Amino acid sequence: MEPLFRLEGVVVAEADGRRRIDGLSATIESGERLAVLGPSGAGKSTLLFLLNRLLDPTAGSIFFRGRPLQAYDPRELRRSVVLVPQRATAVSGTVADNVCLGRRIHRLPCPREAVAEMLAAFGLDTGLIDRDARALSGGELARVALARAVLLAPEVLLLDEATASLDPPSAEGVLRALFAGLSARGEGERTVVWVTHDWALARRLASRMWWLERGRLSRPPEGADEAGAEGETRGTAAGEGGARR
Amino acid sequence: MPEWKEALSVPAFGLGFMLLVGAIAYGLRLDLTREIAVGTIRTFLQLMAAGAVLSWLFRARSPAWLLLPLGAMLGVAAWTAWKKAGRRPGAFFRIALALTLAEAVAMGLFFGLRIVPARPETIVPMSGMIVGNAMIVAGLFYDRLLAGRREREEVLILWLSLGADRRQAYREIAQEAVRATMLPSLDTLKTVGIVQLPGMMTGMIVAGASPLLAIGYQILIMYAIAGGAAVTAATLYVLSVPLVFTSAHQLRR
Structure with a gap:
């Protein structure tokens, strides 16, 4: 069966010739929770930008459900493949406006009850709903960003260190809420590609792990993970009754 | 053309102001002598040229x-x-x-x-x-x-x-x-x-x-x-x- 994403010799080169992604060939299956790890500057964020076409490769091809990424209207593609960027940010307006942003863009209804439910699910006080979003703290904004993405019920969620501003126990709770929220909304399998620095968390929650270094998939160096995982590693455990459903 | 005489003499007196600017810049060691000289001369030449073109244009009726x-x-x-x-x-x-x-x-x-x-x-x-x-x-x-x-x-x-x-x-x-x-x-x-x-x-x-x-x-x-x-x-x-x-x-x- 055709994988969800297929990358073939993907290269992203800067104007000066430096390669942020250097000949990456790989597949991502539907329903995976793929954790992407690696040193800073390894190309992890770039990889996510490629998957919902905020960036086009300099060379190589990316296929989504067997069709080249360019064959999709980028706006429709990003409706199903949603990216939560690294630094959570807000548009002007209330918390509700911000949580509903994705749905409003696609002219979908966004009832207050759904917003309140999302805030609660991500550990936010529902009293914040009418507060000015730009008054929120970084951690609160990160939760709003995730609520915003989940409410769109995307097929694929791309998380760029979306929980980096939270302490590890909160991060785990938020991610579990996220996986639960995704499964509860919409039909079919939900896929998450998730850039993180937290090995332990990745081991607990991911169904598969990638180690990205200098724009390529490779083996993690000794000591990067106590267990000395391989370049492409099956997650040993899975929370919530098995990540691979 | 007496008009030309006036057009030239009026800004010529205006040079006094630019001398003042130059004196201040020199006194304060602003290192702007070149800028001031170029600006003064260009203003004069550009506007004179524009005036000449306009005078001619206003008479050419096409x-x-x-x-x-x-x-x-x-x-x-x-x-x-x-x-x-x-x-x-x-x-x-x-x-x-x-x-x-x-x-x-x-x-x-x-x-x-x-x-x-x-x-x-x-x-x-x-x-x-x-x-x-x-x-x-x-x-x-x-x-x-x-x-x-x-x-x-x-x-x-x-x-x-x-x-x-x-x-x-x-x-x-x-x-x-x-x-x-x-x-x-x-x-x-x-x-x-x-x-x-x-x-x-x-x-x-x-x-x-x-x-x-x-x-x-x-x-x-x-x-x-x-x-x-x-x-x-x-x-x-x-x-x-x-x-x-x-x-x-x-x-x-």
Whole structure:
């Protein structure tokens, strides 16, 4: 069966010739929770930008459900493949406006009850709903960003260190809420590609792990993970009754 | 021509002011001698040349000749604003188009409504004011737009990452850029006559026109300048989406 994403010799080169992604060939299956790890500057964020076409490769091809990424209207593609960027940010307006942003863009209804439910699910006080979003703290904004993405019920969620501003126990709770929220909304399998620095968390929650270094998939160096995982590693455990459903 | 004598002697006395500027710069060791010399000489030569061209133009009665100074005016203004816009590829023709449109709308109103007689004596100086101000507006618009592109990159990516049309993301920075271009002319409209008397009016009064008539034209010109600024900014607002975003709704690097 055709994988969800297929990358073939993907290269992203800067104007000066430096390669942020250097000949990456790989597949991502539907329903995976793929954790992407690696040193800073390894190309992890770039990889996510490629998957919902905020960036086009300099060379190589990316296929989504067997069709080249360019064959999709980028706006429709990003409706199903949603990216939560690294630094959570807000548009002007209330918390509700911000949580509903994705749905409003696609002219979908966004009832207050759904917003309140999302805030609660991500550990936010529902009293914040009418507060000015730009008054929120970084951690609160990160939760709003995730609520915003989940409410769109995307097929694929791309998380760029979306929980980096939270302490590890909160991060785990938020991610579990996220996986639960995704499964509860919409039909079919939900896929998450998730850039993180937290090995332990990745081991607990991911169904598969990638180690990205200098724009390529490779083996993690000794000591990067106590267990000395391989370049492409099956997650040993899975929370919530098995990540691979 | 005795007119020429006066045209040369008046600024010659004005050199006294520039000597004052030079003396101050020298006294304070500002290292501006070259700048002052070049500025003084260029002002003199450029305006004299413009005066000579205008004198000749006002006597040559074929309106086709008017296209020459208007074209030069628009070209130089577009070039200057384009440099201010960081010589961004594709911006030049957009600026040229916006300035031309502002000029066309202003002249269309002036002459279409018969507010002023359509003569070289009115067309050229009024165009100069409209286009000169539109040039500043165009430079300011791109300056603010590109600053918004840098400073608000995260918000732009947020819109795009959720599947927004590039125009929705664009509005986030472009509205602010248009606003910034309008504020200076609005501020001028609020303080004119109290803080300063505008140059055109001062010139007319000094040259012997009645203050009331001078003021009437000044008000007209100031409204027209604000209108020209708005047309310029609106044109650039509509045309500049592709300078910030690709057709695939991506942020241009």
